[in-house]
Every structure is written in structure tokens, then in C-alpha cells.
Amino acid sequence: DIQLTQSPSFLSASEGDRVTITCRASQGISSYLAWYQQKPGNAPKLLIYAASTLQSGVPSRFSGSGSGTEFTLTISSLQPEDFATYYCQQVNSYPWTFGQGTRVEIK
């Protein structure tokens, strides 16, 4: 199975901050990576797929980059509604796997 390791696992930031979350794959996955946001008590919500394609309706302050084994999710200016847990997911090979999550909290 392909392991995805997110860093950091926990992040404390202020409104307006630029935030970057990293997802590293245990082997190359080209651009077969998606990012999700999950708020407490809710289902995950798709933010980005194919490593850098913004899902329709997702604010442009979210962006994704990377290929191979290293990927980043960037929030250019953190908004109050962005405090949540973020997961990466690889769909390069089966079984599909998720990172362990990065919790973004208010400083």
C-alpha cells in the first residue's frame, strides 16, 4: 500500500496567515492526489484533485501543487471558515489511501 504522510499533523494559525500543508507519498504517484477538508461532525469536502485542479465552487485561496512524492496544499489567506482538518488521498494505485490528517486551529 502507498503510505501518505502529512506534515504538520497540527497547525495553529491566525486569520489572514498563509498556510502550507505537505503530503509525502511512500512511492511516486504522479499527480494522482486529492485534498479534502473536514469540519467536526461533517463529511469531508473535496477541495482539489489531480494535485492542482481546484474543484468547482472552492475559493481560489486554496491551491495545490506537486507531483511524484511531494505535494502541498496552500491556503493563501486563512479565513475563519477554514479551520478544519485536511486530508490528502492518493488514487494512483489500489488500495486508495489517505494521509493521517492535518488539523488547522485558531492561534
Next chain:
Amino acid sequence: QVQLQESGPGLVKPSETLSLTCAVSGDSIISYYWTWIRQPPGKGLEWIGYITHSGSTNYNPSLKSRVTISVDTSKKQFSLKLSSVTAADSAVYYCARVSWFPGSSYYYLDQWGQGTLVTVSS
């Protein structure tokens, strides 16, 4: 706007079979794959498997011996059965729609149900 709704028992006894159904409304069930994901309380996400509209399946090997996913296109629903459950199977179970970038295998899960908590306990 597509909506997915999970249903099924919230409590299952150890060694029994967990059965959940996901009803799809607002869109065709034919044009997508359909998947189940679970999340133990306070933990991360685990992919269980998916099914195509024609009934082809792909399961997580860690669960493959116990999992069956089926689809009923006439009822616009798909189902999950997980046999021989233990406490480790207690989780919120989500159904989701699998889409992909046209002409590629860049899959993504773009619509999710609200999730249903299943507890395994006697």
C-alpha cells in the same frame, strides 16, 4: 444537486454482519462509480471499496475477505455488507460518489453522504 443518504442499523453485535445502504438522488447512478469510506471516532479516513454502475468492484485488501458492495440501479442505491464485525469496525461510514477528469483516471470523491455511525457492541 446530487444527494447521498446512508441508512442502516447504528448498532451491530460482534461477529454479525454490518449492512448499510446509500440512496442516490438528484443525478444518474449510471455515470459514476460509488464508494464507501469509514472513519473511526477521532481517527482518519479508510477507503473500503467501490462499485461501478455495471457491478464491477474494487475492495481494500485489508477488508476484502469480509466486504461486499452491490448496486441496484433501478432503486438508485448501493449497499455495503461487512461480515464478522468486531469493535474495530465501529466507525462513521460514509458513502460517496467517485468522479474523474474526462479521459483520465484522476479519480476524486466529489459528493458525500452525511455519514452514519455504526457501533459494534453486544
